Amino acid sequence: MYKVIERRMIVPNLHEFTVQAPAVAESIKPGNFIIVRPDQYGERIPLSVADWDRDAGTVTTIFMQVGGSTAMLARLKPGDAIPTFVGPLGKETAIDTFGTVLCVGGCYGIGSIYPIARALKQAGNKVYTLLEARSSFLLYWEDKLAKVSDQVLVITRDGTKGRKGHIDKIPEIMQRAGITPDLVIVNGCTFQMMRVSMVTKPLAWKTIVNMNPIMIDGTGMCGVCRLSVGGKTKFACVDGPDFDGHEIDWEEFLSRRKSYNPEEVDPLRRSSCRSHF
Amino acid sequence: MADEKPEKKKLDLSRRAMPKQNPWERIKNFDEVALGYLTRTAVEEASRCLQCKKPLCNQGCPVGIDIGGFIKCIVDGDYASAIRKIKETNALPAICGRVCPQEEQCEKTCVLAKKEAPIAIGRLERFLADWEAAEGKIEVPPMAPKTGKKVAIVGAGPAGVTVANDLIILGHDVTIFEALHECGGVLIYGIPEFRLPKAIVNREVEYVKSLGVKIYTDFVVGKTKTVDRLLEEFDAIFVGSGAGLPWFMEIPGENLNGVYSANEYLTRVNLMKGFRFPEFKTPVKRPCRVAVVGGGNVAMDSARTAVRLGADEVHLVYRRSKAELPARAEEVENAEEEGVILDILTLPVRLIGDENRWVREIECLKMELGEPDASGRRKPIPIEGSNFRVAFDAVVMAIGNSPNPLIPMTTPGLEISKKGGIVTNPETARSSRPNIWAGGDIVRGAATVISAMGDGKIAAASMHKYLMNQE
Numbered sequence: 238m239y240k241v242i243e244r245r246m247i248v249p250n251l252h253e254f255t256v257q258a259p260a261v262a263e264s265i266k267p268g269n270f271i272i273v274r275p276d277q278y279g280e281r282i283p284l285s286v287a288d289w290d291r292d293a294g295t296v297t298t299i300f301m302q303v304g305g306s307t308a309m310l311a312r313l314k315p316g317d318a319i320p321t322f323v324g325p326l327g328k329e330t331a332i333d334t335f336g337t338v339l340c341v342g343g344c345y346g347i348g349s350i351y352p353i354a355r356a357l358k359q360a361g362n363k364v365y366t367l368l369e370a371r372s373s374f375l376l377y378w379e380d381k382l383a384k385v386s387d388q389v390l391v392i393t394r395d396g397t398k399g400r401k402g403h404i405d406k407i408p409e410i411m412q413r414a415g416i417t418p419d420l421v422i423v424n425g426c427t428f429q430m431m432r433v434s435m436v437t438k439p440l441a442w443k444t445i446v447n448m449n450p451i452m453i454d455g456t457g458m459c460g461v462c463r464l465s466v467g468g469k470t471k472f473a474c475v476d477g478p479d480f481d482g483h484e485i486d487w488e489e490f491l492s493r494r495k496s497y498n499p500e501e502v503d504p505l506r507r508s509s510c511r512s513h514f
Numbered sequence: 515m516a517d518e519k520p521e522k523k524k525l526d527l528s529r530r531a532m533p534k535q536n537p538w539e540r541i542k543n544f545d546e547v548a549l550g551y552l553t554r555t556a557v558e559e560a561s562r563c564l565q566c567k568k569p570l571c572n573q574g575c576p577v578g579i580d581i582g583g584f585i586k587c588i589v590d591g592d593y594a595s596a597i598r599k600i601k602e603t604n605a606l607p608a609i610c611g612r613v614c615p616q617e618e619q620c621e622k623t624c625v626l627a628k629k630e631a632p633i634a635i636g637r638l639e640r641f642l643a644d645w646e647a648a649e650g651k652i653e654v655p656p657m658a659p660k661t662g663k664k665v666a667i668v669g670a671g672p673a674g675v676t677v678a679n680d681l682i683i684l685g686h687d688v689t690i691f692e693a694l695h696e697c698g699g700v701l702i703y704g705i706p707e708f709r710l711p712k713a714i715v716n717r718e719v720e721y722v723k724s725l726g727v728k729i730y731t732d733f734v735v736g737k738t739k740t741v742d743r744l745l746e747e748f749d750a751i752f753v754g755s756g757a758g759l760p761w762f763m764e765i766p767g768e769n770l771n772g773v774y775s776a777n778e779y780l781t782r783v784n785l786m787k788g789f790r791f792p793e794f795k796t797p798v799k800r801p802c803r804v805a806v807v808g809g810g811n812v813a814m815d816s817a818r819t820a821v822r823l824g825a826d827e828v829h830l831v832y833r834r835s836k837a838e839l840p841a842r843a844e845e846v847e848n849a850e851e852e853g854v855i856l857d858i859l860t861l862p863v864r865l866i867g868d869e870n871r872w873v874r875e876i877e878c879l880k881m882e883l884g885e886p887d888a889s890g891r892r893k894p895i896p897i898e899g900s901n902f903r904v905a906f907d908a909v910v911m912a913i914g915n916s917p918n919p920l921i922p923m924t925t926p927g928l929e930i931s932k933k934g935g936i937v938t939n940p941e942t943a944r945s946s947r948p949n950i951w952a953g954g955d956i957v958r959g960a961a962t963v964i965s966a967m968g969d970g971k972i973a974a975a976s977m978h979k980y981l982m983n984q985e
């Protein structure tokens with residue numbers, strides 16, 4: 238069993254979740270994920286790592302409450318125990334001295350982009366971090382990110398902070414600031430990763446996305462996490478989760494990710510649990 | 515009547531049937547299909563044994579169980595000695611008795627195989643293991659004094675559990691690291707409840723724990739800690755990480771929704787208990803028309819699982835003929851009884867989806883049998899222009915697995931075969947690195963439970979020698 242150290246809602250529907258798991262903490266690298274099971278009947282769900290403390294032996298993730306399993310996680314209190322917290326899984330994000338790197342985070346990806354930005358900064362890159370949210374009250378960890386970035390840029394859809402607009406505005410914002418990134422790294426919801434890949438493709442800005450398909454084992458055993466990259470089938474849990482965003486078959490990816498909605502998501506809508514959405 | 519020559523008792527040579535759940539009942543539940551011998555039937559079956567002077571059956575058993583010996587004990591009514599005899603060489607008889615392909619092993623070499631029908635060795639083995647469990651008197655073997663040597667085992671499948679069992683008895687300190695949240699490997703996530711109840715697998719795992727083996731689940735060696743990192747703490751390592759990488763056919767449409775690897779399909783149902791969704795939270799689809807591609811045990815298990823999940827029609831799509839089906843004969847028979855339709859000499863070439871990217875049809879080619887190929891079986895050759903399409907709303911790919919690449923990828927200096935397996939010396943199960951041993955499916959590719967256990971035995975013996983500085 239793994240002890241929950243902290244679980245608190247940091248902005249509406251997003252929870253910061255810290256668990257005691259020393260062996261996992263010891264080996265984590267930016268871009269890895271863990272798999273958690275909330276109780277003995279629970280699904281195995283993957284969450285990206287957002288921070289860790291090797292001395293204290295703790296691992297922090299940020300999760301969004303979307304369906305049944307994340308709703309169970311959202312009810313955990315410090316001191317509770319969960320049966321599974323396994324990792325670190327997946328290949329780490331490649332960290333090197335690339336020059337100028339644009340780190341894009343949205344939703345839970347604001348958390349998981351943090352260790353990536355930190356490592357890139359340590360490796361001597363110029364790091365610009367761009368956060369996107371529907372509104373300013375959905376932003377978090379801006380201070381943490383500011384410490385590891387040369388500059389933090391913000392886009393909100395309602396204009397309550399930073400640039401008003403959609404993630405599609407990235408090229409415009411960057412060009413106006415006079416920045417041409419050597420590499421773009423995106424963490425967050427699928428739609429955001431897809432849109433960023435689409436707008437950077439014509440500019441030939443190399444774009445790495447941290448893919449989040451449905452998973453079960455996370456060790457390459459079941460194949461449910463497969464996706465097409467450059468026309469080849471890859472297993473995200475062992476070949477990724479980082480892939481070149483310009484090579485992904487996004488339409489296939491989105492449809493595979495929704496394939497259990499009739500079982501998992503629709504019943505919630507029909508029940509009284511409106512709070513899930 | 516002393517002067518009368520005692521009449522030689524005539525042997526009743528007919529093999530005793532094992533009671534099973536009726537097909538029309540069992541397709542509605544996940545309970546075990548085969549119900550096991552009653553004591554009387556077991557003794558009758560054992561009495562058929564000729565007690566050959568030079569028995570051939572033992573030679574067919576990959577771990578060389580003293581088969582004649584344990585059968586004799588059954589005839590004498592001494593079940594405790596019988597099970598003890600088996601356990602001298604096989605720590606998991608309840609499992610082997612259920613899933614070994616006996617017709618390819620011990621029962622193939624039994625002399626009665628050529629006359630009437632071979633002794634039902636597997637069923638007798640199962641009878642004894644179940645008898646022992648029911649008596650509740652599982653005997654603990656004598657334990658050697660502690661040696662102070664530490665051994666790590668990667669993977670809690672049959673190979674790893676066998677090594678753990680043997681080495682703990684020899685006095686070593688044994689720790690198993692298992693990636694999943696439950697132990698048993700394929701016995702837990704692959705082979706369904708209706709063929710091998712999970713309570714039996716758990717019982718065996720609890721048994722090695724009771725001997726003092728430490729088990730860490732949720733620990734992915736190579737990720738959580740590498741083999742080399744473990745070698746800082748342990749004197750020797752056994753890798754039994756199995757054949758966890760599913761193959762696909764590499765035909766168009768395989769990434770459509772509704773197309774599953776057998777591993778995914780079976781894991782959702784067995785390990786995650788999807789058939790009890792939503793009590794257990796992992797969902798599993800309940801499609802109407804299911805095609806399972808393949809012909810081995812994995813394919814049979816997938817097809818029979820689909821039947822139990824309520825499919826109207828389940829087809830097994832296999833490219834060779836029925837005689838070549840690699841699955842256990844008993845399971846092919848069970849599958850057919852349960853209504854699985856065999857589409858033999860059929861090769862899928864394309865999967866066709868609808869506008870929402872859900873699979874709707876398979877396009878297949880008819881095959882004919884040509885000359886024998888490398889495996890000795892007649893090679894299936896496509897008949898040109900024989901393409902036809904059949905409607906399905908789910909397709910399960912059960913065409914094989916390769917060795918799990920995680921340990922080979924993260925352990926420098928390990929010699930790896932072309933097929934991705936760890937290369938070992940067959941006499942010692944030792945790898946190219948002196949303190950690493952390996953066995954089971956990670957070495958052989960998808961094989962059998964008993965061969966994984968056989969490898970485990972060989973490895974344990976060699977590791978013991980090494981640990982005691984006897985080499």
Ligand SMILES: Cc1cc2nc3c(=O)[nH]c(=O)nc-3n(C[C@H](O)[C@H](O)[C@H](O)COP(=O)(O)OP(=O)(O)OC[C@H]3O[C@@H](n4cnc5c(N)ncnc54)[C@H](O)[C@@H]3O)c2cc1C
Pocket residue numbers: 270280281282283284285286298299300301302303304305306307308345346349448449450451452453478494495496497498501502
């Ligand atoms: C590598 C990776 C990293 C991820 N990192 C994070 C993270 O840091 N924070 C976060 O909030 N979310 C993350 N996700 C997504 C997260 O796993 C899903 O939101 C979660 O599984 C939903 O579970 P649920 O039962 O609450 O929702 P459900 O009701 O089960 O499903 C809601 C939606 O979530 C997706 N989903 C369902 N089951 C799974 C599954 N087993 N694996 C992946 N997706 C699934 C599907 O698209 C589904 O439509 C990540 C996914 C992957 C693959």
Ligand SMILES: Cc1cc2nc3c(=O)[nH]c(=O)nc-3n(C[C@H](O)[C@H](O)[C@H](O)COP(=O)(O)OP(=O)(O)OC[C@H]3O[C@@H](n4cnc5c(N)ncnc54)[C@H](O)[C@@H]3O)c2cc1C
Pocket residue numbers: 613614615668669670671672673674691692693694697698699700701704705706733734735736754755756757758780811812813815842918920921953954955956960961962963964966
């Ligand atoms: C559906 C199905 C039906 C079958 N039916 C039969 C049958 O009827 N008869 C028969 O004889 N054989 C059958 N087999 C084959 C048989 O199950 C295997 O040959 C046997 O289980 C191999 O044992 P193993 O110990 O080598 O590996 P596995 O049973 O595969 O166990 C390997 C274990 O290692 C774990 N692992 C992997 N990587 C790591 C890591 N990096 N760190 C920690 N743990 C790790 C895995 O999670 C797993 O638990 C069947 C196989 C399948 C899939």
Ligand code: SF4
Pocket residue numbers: 574575576577578579581604610611614616619620621635636639964
């Ligand atoms: S272990 Fe398998 S091969 Fe050996 S006697 Fe038992 S059933 Fe036969």
Ligand code: FES
Pocket residue numbers: 451452453454455456457458459460461462463472473474475
């Ligand atoms: S999650 Fe099972 S293979 Fe990737």
